[in-house]
């Protein structure tokens with residue numbers, strides 16, 4: 001089994017409901033045990049500002065799936081929520097499920113970049129991740145609590161514990 005952290009994001013069609021429903025779907029992944037989910041956070045859009053604020057959370061699972069098997073299942077969930085893969089890059093979306101960390105694995109191939117390429121500079125990832133595990137150390141030795149201290153909260157706030 002491998003501990004995996006997944007970033008959840010939504011800013012369309014009742015984002016809080018999208019996140020809650022997505023968490024239920026994560027609990028139904030094959031060969032996987034659901035471990036925990038962070039509080040629900042509201043965050044300003046990173047990238048184009050002409051879109052609604054986001055709802056973000058981070059979930060933790062313990063899985064026997066391979067990284068690609070997990071990616072396939074997460075992309076299927078996104079599609080089932082109406083996410084069109086050709087969504088405008090950095091545009092509004094109904095649901096984003098990003099694999100942030102897959103154990104201490106470092107993966108770089110055409111389908112997967114793990115750890116997630118932008119996670120260290122995203123308060124809407126680092127704050128919920130530190131909430132779940134303040135002692136977490138990334139594969140490159142970076143401590144998540146130190147990353148949180150260095151990151152401005154950019155107006156991030158907890159909507160629901």
Ligand SMILES: CC1(C)Nc2nc(N)[nH]c(=O)c2N=C1O
Pocket residue numbers: 008009010043044045046047054056089090091096124
């Ligand atoms: C468009 C981009 C980069 N901006 C985001 N901005 C925020 N605040 N939250 C997200 O989940 C998010 N996801 C994205 O994909």
